[in-house]
Amino acid sequence: VALVVRISIMTESGALHHSSNRLEKGSFRISWIDDVPFTQYLHDLFPTESRAVLSYADNELFLTTRSTIKANKLKRRLGITFRATHDVKNHLYFDRRANVIDIYHHTAFIKQQLRATRDGGDFSTPAPGIKAGALPRQLQLEVLDSIQGVLFPLSDPKCKMILKSLIHSCSFDPDIVNFEYGSIRRRPGEENIGYIYLTDRLSDLYAEVCNPQLRGWLERRIERKSGARCMMLATMIGIVFAVFLGMVSLAVSSYQTWIAYQAWQHPVAAVLV
Template identity: 50%
Template sequence: MSALPLNSVEDSLFSRLGVLWGWVFCNDLKSEKECNSRSCPHRRIGQLQRFFQLYKTLILNYVDSCSPENRLFKTHQDLHHAILQSKANPDLTRAELCDFIANQGAHREPRRSNLLNASSLVVNVLTMIDCSALYQSPDRLETGTYRLHWKDDVPFSKYIQDLFPTTSHPILSFNENFSSIEMKSELRAVKLQKRLRMRFRDTHDIQDHLKLDRNQNTLEIYHHTAFLKEQLRLTKSDGDFSLPSNSIRVGALPRQLVLEILDSLQTIIFPLSEPKSKRLLRSLTEQYSLDPDIQHLEVSAIRKTGEESIEYTPRPRGWLGRRLERKSGARYMLMATLCGVAFAVLLGMASLAVTCYQTWIAYQAWQHPVSPSGP
């Protein structure tokens, strides 16, 4: 396969991006025939069009930021080799990755800024994370937001681990908790938009997913679900992919992180089982050119047994129906509590009525005393 210059971003290069996920095409494609295999990853190229458009943008921005003589990546293959190096060595520090990039071509003492730009491009394409420092990222410099950047002496896996630390939320970490169910219901986009007048903005950086801009009353949404699903396919096999060092080797972020991002989109913010949420999501997709795949739910192809945390039946209508919905121990407890409260209220009202009646009789007897009859 001939080397493709980096400034050439033709659609024909999309199939070459399979290097990110270790794609192996069927024999028909290798023989330049029509693909007839349902399991061939070539069939998913159409789903990843939005990611491929972002890849074009990242490449063109990199090309525009460097003069040809200072450009460390001359071809797409140069970039892909650096990506493969990062996957094969997840404990590689940024300084070591920069050394690999510098030694990959005939570069004479490249500038540090050029090395940092090249290594940032590698991480951005592989993980969709901007690892550059604030002064190196025009977008972040404009918004003034702080981010943890990848330092020279920090291994790549350690950077990912520090970027997304695992914590236990007192409410949302327990699906059977009634408070968790109610909180998730209140976080739906239709309610946020109606009650808080909140707006939504797309982002291409996983770090910014669900970032709230209080000044603008805007919630950022990471929308590249096809990219997330491709990573879930990589980590669906047996193995411990909770550690960044293991997941990076196959070209993915930690599985739990990817699952949470996908569920936050298709279960909590835009539950696909609700017509209003689907209509809002469709409108935002057209308005902001979101990844169209965000409107499509996949289960068996990307999830393991036991990861089906999404309820695929529509929510019951009405106040009482939502609270008495089955499939949850917390809802059974709520049903018993509601019945007990209702019975206590009825009993109290009946007792009050009897007391009022008795008081009225006593008052009438006092107002109209009966005189004893004489002999």
């Protein structure tokens, strides 16, 4: 059964057999208990949450958020890297310790599910999707849009270049750079996608950009608030610089004293012309 679930919805459904390292990373499995209906399991696996900014595509702050967390900005500002995951549940998971974001890269699979649920029926909830052998349609749209519209917008040459490099270096699905619209989206209603499944993870990335986690030994000991942090850092830099100048001055004075001592020990007789 676990294999069937994994093939049909591309996620693990086995029992909780994992190491403490997996727990620390957050990539643990949610077990499917025997007496729990599959629809309820999917609800637990992919919880929804509505937020004022990310859940409404016509919100101006929504566009600002999308622009802030593009892949090239995440790499430049935070040094974040990306790795492939085969489990859709781990999509956009941010591993802070490794400073890496998991990307569910099998876009060909997502597009095929979108084609299967494009015509007729309400596939916004798990129950109808199960009959069609598909994930909730809204989740599929969010996964695809978060890749090709948010992190790696195909209209942005820099982001597209990063995406192409991931195909070669991390074995991402080559289909990930192919944009499709009419064959997978309904009209009207799916021109712009609001988020209800991936809001937490997108918000997490946005918060990291606005208020980066302190990673260095020195940074972790300085107050996180920007004003106090800058003042403390400037003070410590000033102290270090003053100590350095003092050591240089001491070295120069010691050298001059040594020269004077040598001149006193070995006087040079005046040469009379």
